Amino acid sequence: MSSEPHNDSFVVFDHVQKSYDGETLVVKDLNLRIGKGEFLTMLGPSGSGKTTCLMMLAGFETATHGEITLDNQPINRVPPHKRGIGMVFQNYALFPHMTVGENLAFPLEVRGMGRDEREAKIARALDMVQMGKFANRRPAQLSGGQQQRIALARALVFDAKLVLMDEPLGALDKQLREHMQFEIKHLHESLGITVVYVTHDQGEALTMSDRVAVFNDGVIQQLAAPAELYEAPQNSFVAQFIGENNKLSGIIEEIADGRARVRLATGETIDATPVNVREKGQKTLVSIRPERVEVKPEALPPGTQTIEAEVLEFIYMGDIFRTRLRVAGSDEFVIKSRNAQGQRQLRPGEKIRIGWAPQDARALDPL
Amino acid sequence: MTAAHQTLTTADGRPLKAALVRAQRRARRRAFLLVAPLLVFVLLTFVIPIGQILYRSVHHDGFSANAPAVSEWFAATAPGTEPDEAAFAALAADFKAMQAARTAGVAATRVNYTLPESRSLFTKTARSADDLVPPYREAFLAIDAKWASPAVWQAMRSSSSAYTGDFYLASADFERAEDGSIHRVEETQRIYVQLYLKTFALSALITVICLLLAFPVAHLLATLPMAKANLLMILVLLPFWTSLLVRTTSWIVLLQSQGVINSALVAMGVIGDDGRLPMIYNQAGTIIVMTHILLPFMILPLYSVMRVIPPGYARAARSLGATSWTTFRRIYLPLTLPGMGAGAMLVFILAVGYYITPALVGGADGQLFSNMIQFHMSKSNWSMAAALSSLLLVGVLILYWLYDKLIGIDNLKLG
Structure with missing residues (x-):
């Protein structure tokens, strides 16, 4: 894999399994190494096991099988308060009966830290999230974004080496969420802490992470850097889950030298790059990103295959045009083109030919 | 604009x-x-x-309305004045009027509150009202020598005004001397102050026991899955749906010296047959039974507060490095304060005014202030009962004010 820059294994999940009822596995044989200073995101739909993994790491759930180590120390039997892991919760969990300052003092007090040292650390942590003036407010007097910052400061104030975040931005509106994404990212970079971040928002995962672990059905489907995840999904689930994706189902007609020819339902054939298909006659789902589809075949290298399409809908979205087409019997084929000088606006009913570079069409397992 | x-x-x-x-x-x-x-x-x-x-509690016109003439004389003279012939003449006129209207008993009742055993003096004199001829002093003394007693005249003097603080004086174990001065009653006769304090102390004790018992139950209710919590809730509420009398008497069955618990202990050899524990018809009985009866009033507000405390707070505290005990003390307990306050308030106020249970299982030393109020009501001494009730009300209001000062009344969540 292209991105394995973290040679050390700060957090290790070694063959971890988790079952709540003794009948089904929520986490199935998880193996994961997280490097020191890495920002790793666990991404997946709800019920995919990502939050359970985080809770096992935090110590609120015990692994049914397998070992979790933190800084080479096995922590399965270490209670949560002795793990020294900072955590930001989904609804912030700021103590409502304490002021912001008291909330931040709490982890320092339970560590028996002296008053002066405490004050200094609290002031530093609050400045870090630009909330220095709010130490005497109650959480209820703060907006969602401000509470978020305080929760972050509280998780960082006791110098935790590892910070866990459980969908921390879920309750914020879009603009604030995007702003906070960058702030968290910058804090991560400037403090050099290790962050394990759980979210179901793929945009968030791609923006912030060094590496993303895509969870589904208790298994990591793919663990890769954001670009690789988007450009080279390893299976249909990842292709579907990350970003927008067009899928065309067909049968492998020829497969050789990293090239596959796929016959679609309507009888047309296209070229694709085989990813997890092996032999002729196999069913496949070809995945193509909407922005990689070319509506002017003359712009493609000569010899590239094109395919007929009928325009069904054209949406003007400002920076891009979004056009829905009927391709090979599917009405859900979407293309996105940049609103560039001279870009043509297609009309519904128009018949055009579209094409793409063969490496952008990935032949994956049928879903 | x-x-x-x-x-x-x-x-x-x-x-x-x-x-x-x-x-x-x-x-x-x-x-x-x-x-x-x-x-x-x-x-x-x-x-x-x-x-x-x-x-x-401050108004009784039994004497002043029925003996207007002598009341006027009292109003015109200073306290402690020796009754002169005019006073006896006025009293004689009043007695004749009372005998005609048959209201001597009413007036006697009022005087009797201030000076016990003076009722017979009044009824006897009223019967002989026709013999009251001048010189009146001698006529009165002929009927009963007690008419010369300053105590009788002092009692009539304090009854002669419709508005009086005498009932509050009596409630605080004070009385008026013959010369009108106020002093405490004899030590053996002092009952109210001590009972008042005991009532508040016992109510506080019952509140604390209820809190200690209810806290774990409410916590369990709040954390169990819904179906199991509902079942447990029915068990908590079951006593609520049973008659108070039935519950109290079932405790008698359990606790009496020949009762279930004592017999079981004797059978197990824990205590001897002659060493059966006195658990009822005393203070212990009052505490046990009232705790049981008032427990739901503590559980319900606690439960309603605990149910809405998100488990995230405890987890956050744990992840921040707090032990489970610190988490409980610093996070969970303060968050349940509104429920504890509401429950304690409910239980305490109910306990202070409780009457049936102490009457049934309290025996001699398990009686509370309300039993004294009931006693005076049964004797038709409404003014005394009213004065005692007012004192109870004032006590509760003071505690309510204290609660507001210490914890704040906003910190009260009843449901």
């Missing part, structure tokens, strides 16, 4: 404020009509009766 402080108007030129009032008037009237029945009910069943009680 030229001037900044010009009054705002609506589009058709009416002042905005007036228009707003008009627009809201209908909604206000409807809201008022909706609460009106409750308002009337509260007024009729709460405000008026309490006002009556407070009034009766």
Whole structure:
């Protein structure tokens, strides 16, 4: 894999399994190494096991099988308060009966830290999230974004080496969420802490992470850097889950030298790059990103295959045009083109030919 | 808009404020009509009766209304004045009128409150009212020598005014001497102050026991899955649906010296047959049974508060490095304070005024202040009962004020 820059294994999940009822596995044989200073995101739909993994790491759930180590120390039997892991919760969990300052003092007090040292650390942590003036407010007097910052400061104030975040931005509106994404990212970079971040928002995962672990059905489907995840999904689930994706189902007609020819339902054939298909006659789902589809075949290298399409809908979205087409019997084929000088606006009913570079069409397992 | 402080108007030129009032008037009237029945009910069943009680505790005109002439004499002379012939003459006139109207008993009752055993003196004199001829002093003394006693005259003097603080004096274990001075009653006769304090102390003890018992139960209820919590809740509420009398008597069955618990202990050899524990008809009985009866009043507000405390707080505290005990003490306990406050308030106020249970299982030393109120009511001494009730009310109000000072009344969540 292209991105394995973290040679050390700060957090290790070694063959971890988790079952709540003794009948089904929520986490199935998880193996994961997280490097020191890495920002790793666990991404997946709800019920995919990502939050359970985080809770096992935090110590609120015990692994049914397998070992979790933190800084080479096995922590399965270490209670949560002795793990020294900072955590930001989904609804912030700021103590409502304490002021912001008291909330931040709490982890320092339970560590028996002296008053002066405490004050200094609290002031530093609050400045870090630009909330220095709010130490005497109650959480209820703060907006969602401000509470978020305080929760972050509280998780960082006791110098935790590892910070866990459980969908921390879920309750914020879009603009604030995007702003906070960058702030968290910058804090991560400037403090050099290790962050394990759980979210179901793929945009968030791609923006912030060094590496993303895509969870589904208790298994990591793919663990890769954001670009690789988007450009080279390893299976249909990842292709579907990350970003927008067009899928065309067909049968492998020829497969050789990293090239596959796929016959679609309507009888047309296209070229694709085989990813997890092996032999002729196999069913496949070809995945193509909407922005990689070319509506002017003359712009493609000569010899590239094109395919007929009928325009069904054209949406003007400002920076891009979004056009829905009927391709090979599917009405859900979407293309996105940049609103560039001279870009043509297609009309519904128009018949055009579209094409793409063969490496952008990935032949994956049928879903 | 030229001037900044010009009054705002609506589009058709009416002042905005007036228009707003008009627009809201209908909604206000409807809201008022909706609460009106409750308002009337509260007024009729709460405000008026309490006002009556407070009034009766300082007002009794049994003597002053029926013996106006001598009351006038008392009003005109200083306390401690020896009754002269004019006083006896006025009393004689009053006795004749009372005998005609058959109201001597009413007046005697009032004097009797201040000076016990003076009732017979009055009824005896009233029967012989016709013999009261001048010189009146000698005529009275001929009927009964007690008429020379200053105590009798002092008692009549304090009864001669319709408004009196005598009942409060008596409630605080004070009495008036023959010369009108106020001093404490003999030590053996002092009952009210001690009982008052004991009632508050016992109620506080019962509240604390209820809190200790209810806290784990409420926590369990709040954390169990819904189906199991509902079942447990029914068990908690079951006593609520049973008659108070049935519950109290079932405790008698359990706790009496030949009862289930004692017999079981004897059978197991824990205690000897002659060493059966006295658990009922004493203070212990009152505490045990009242704790049981009042427990749901503590559990319910606690439960309603605990149920809405998100488990995230405890987890956050743990992840921040707090042990489970610290988490409980610093995070969970403060968050349950509104429930504890509400429950303690309910239990304490109910306990202070409890009457049936102590009457049934309290024996001699398990009686509470309300039992004394009931005693005076059964003797038709409404004024004394009213004075004692008012004292109880004042005590509760003081505690309520203290609670507000210490914890804050906003920190009270009843459901």
